Structures are given as structure tokens and as C-alpha cells.
Amino acid sequence: xxxxxxxxxxxxxxxxxxxxxxxxxAGSSLLRAWSDGTDREAREKMSLASLxxxxxxxxxxxxxxxxxxxxxxxxxxxxxxxxxxALLPAVFEANVKAIGDGPASRRFSxxxxxxxxSPDADTGDALQWIRQTCxxxxxxxxxxxxxxxTDIPLIVEKARKASSMKGNPVALDDETLVExxxxxx
Numbered sequence: 001x002x003x004x005x006x007x008x009x010x011x012x013x014x015x016x017x018x019x020x021x022x023x024x025x026a027g028s029s030l031l032r033a034w035s036d037g038t039d040r041e042a043r044e045k046m047s048l049a050s051l052x053x054x055x056x057x058x059x060x061x062x063x064x065x066x067x068x069x070x071x072x073x074x075x076x077x078x079x080x081x082x083x084x085x086a087l088l089p090a091v092f093e094a095n096v097k098a099i100g101d102g103p104a105s106r107r108f109s110x111x112x113x114x115x116x117x118s119p120d121a122d123t124g125d126a127l128q129w130i131r132q133t134c135x136x137x138x139x140x141x142x143x144x145x146x147x148x149x150t151d152i153p154l155i156v157e158k159a160r161k162a163s164s165m166k167g168n169p170v171a172l173d174d175e176t177l178v179e180x181x182x183x184x185x
Contacts, residue, residue, distance in 0.1 A: 002026065002049060003088070004063040005056035007095065007107050008167040015060040020114055022052035027115035027129070034137060064091045064172060064180070067165030071158035078145040085139040089131045090183040096123055098170045107169075143185040152181045 005011065006019035029045035036042070068091075069083045092108070099105050105123070112121035115129045147155075156177045159165055165172075172180075 001053035001057050001062060001066075001084075003092070003111060004065055004164075004167075005053070005060040006111065007104065007169045008061050008063050009169055010060045010167055011107075012060065015056045018052045018056050019060075020110075022049040022056070023111060023114040024117070025049045025052075028117060030133065031136060061167035062164040063168035064095070064159075064165055064177075067162040067168065068155065068159045068177075068181070070162045070164065071155055072142070072147070075151070075155070075158070076146055078142075078147070082139060082145065083142070085134055085137070086142050086145070087180065087184050089127065089134060090180040092127055092130060094172060094176050094180050095169055096127070098172060098176065104169045141185055142181070147181075147185055149182065149185060152178055155181060 002019050002022040005015055006023065011019070025045040026049040029039075029042035029049075032039050032042035033046045065084050065087045068087050069080055072078055072083050073080055096105070096108050099108070108126065109123045112123055112126035112129070113119050115121070115126055118125075156174055159177060160174070
């Protein structure tokens with residue numbers, strides 16, 4: 001939610017500050033909290049990231065990950081958080097490709113710095129961090145949740161109408177939406 005609110009069309013200086021704080025907190029503590037539930041500092045940082053994600057989604061909106069998550073949650077018995085995590089790598093990559101070198105590309109690059117705590121990190125580093133974190137956390141693919149390629153047309157049709165899709169930093173065509181789902185299955 002923090003990454004989407006940071007890159008949404010409706011981001012603003014206030015939500016940016018909250019997103020940056022939350023992404024930095026999650027980047028430094030998510031894997032620590034997952035691997036050691038007694039790590040109080042990591043759990044506190046994740047609690048802060050969670051709180052901030054709720055504040056920013058209510059004020060900046062979200063994007064394609066949640067644009068897909070809404071219909072997927074209605075069509076399948078698939079946990080919302082797992083669906084979002086399974087979609088995030090492919091949506092992040094599709095957005096970066098669609099944006100190119102436009103002004104919004106700086107936000108995606110900044111996410112690398114925030115997640116990794118390094119000013120030298122960039123968009124590629126952010127994508128690598130997201131993919132590796134999903135792998136470490138053993139996030140199942142959409143296919144493991146029972147979603148198949150035959151479901152793609154209906155999901156795309158419903159996702160296209162989802163309010164969160166309108167907040168995506170760039171309009172994604174149906175071909176791109178299909179590809180995101182194929183890569184996430």
C-alpha cells in the first residue's frame with residue numbers, strides 16, 4: 001500500500017512524507033520481524049508502516065495492485081495481502097516500463113533508496129528487493145491460489161473498472177494487464 005500510494009497519480013507532499021517514512025521502516029524491518037517475532041524494534045517499525053499505509057491509502061489512493069486485488073478477492077477465496085504481494089513485482093515492473101523516463105520514474109527509483117537505505121539504490125534494486133522479499137516470505141503465486149489463465153479476461157474486465165486502477169501512475173492497456181496476470185500466475 002505504501003509503494004502504491006507513493007506512486008499514485010494523487011500523491012501529494014503530505015502523503016509522500018508518510019510513505020517515505022513507512023517504506024523506510026518496512027524496508028529495514030519486514031524480514032527481521034518475519035524471521036524473529038520477538039524482535040520488538042522490527043515489530044514496532046512494521047506497526048508504524050502499517051498505520052502509515054492506512055493513512056496514505058485514504059488520502060492518495062492506490063493503483064493497479066489493488067485494482068486487481070478487488071475483483072480477485074470477490075471472485076476467489078484468496079487472502080487480500082497475499083494477492084497484493086503476488087501482484088506487486090509484475091505491477092511495479094509494468095509501471096516502470098510504461099512510465100519510461102518521465103517525471104514519475106524518479107519516484108520508483110527513490111523506492112530503492114527507501115527500501116534499502118542506500119542513496120545509490122535505484123529502480124532495479126527496488127524491484128530486486130521486492131522479488132527477493134516475496135521469495136523469502138514464500139508468497140504463493142496467483143496460480144497456487146486457484147487462478148488460471150482462463151480467468152484472465154474476466155479479471156481484466158473487472159479490474160479495468162476498479163477505482164484503484166484509476167489511481168495508477170499511468171494508464172495500463174489491456175495487453176499489459178493480461179501480461180501482469182500471466183506473470184503473477
